[in-house]
Amino acid sequence: MLSATEKIAVLQTVSLFAEIPAEMLGEVPDLLEEVVYPADAVIFEQGDYGDSMSIIVEGQVRIHSGGRTLGLMEPRSVFGEMAVIDPEPRSASVNTMTNTPALTVGPDGFIRVDCQLSRS
Numbered sequence: 001m002l003s004a005t006e007k008i009a010v011l012q013t014v015s016l017f018a019e020i021p022a023e024m025l026g027e028v029p030d031l032l033e034e035v036v037y038p039a040d041a042v043i044f045e046q047g048d049y050g051d052s053m054s055i056i057v058e059g060q061v062r063i064h065s066g067g068r069t070l071g072l073m074e075p076r077s078v079f080g081e082m083a084v085i086d087p088e089p090r091s092a093s094v095n096t097m098t099n100t101p102a103l104t105v106g107p108d109g110f111i112r113v114d115c116q117l118s119r120s
Contacts, residue, residue: 002057004029007103013076014055032103037061043094050083050090052106059100065092072097 002010007029011017017025035054037043044050046065056077063070063079070092073079079094084106 002029002034002103007032010055010057010076010103014078016078016081032105035102035104037096037100037102039096039098039100041096041100043096044080044090046090046093048090050080050087052104053081053084054079054102054104057101057103059102060097061100062095062097063092064095 008022008025011025011028012020012022017028032055037059043054043061056073056075056079058075060075061073061077061079063073080090082088083090
């Protein structure tokens with residue numbers, strides 16, 4: 001389990017949160033769920049309903065569609081972010097390449113993050 005301080009340290013290395021000072025992140029770490037995906041796990045399939053975004057803490061994931069790799073994502077990368085903004089079906093599949101700890105947030109948490117940052 002990551003402490004709030006460790007979660008803030010991860011967030012500050014992610015482009016989405018990099019410009020936000022640690023003191024402004026306040027309760028944001030409490031809104032993030034820690035998930036550990038095992039190697040070779042399906043995180044979601046293309047066409048699945050999207051309701052969360054994830055930040056890779058460690059490990060690597062493969063984004064793919066129709067058997068073609070669209071990209072490999074490394075630690076501190078964000079994927080699935082469109083799902084918390086616009087709940088459309090996923091445009092690609094995501095599988096883990098390695099054991100992959102991640103921080104996830106759903107649409108309610110994302111709205112609370114946005115509100116938290118707006119108040120700061």
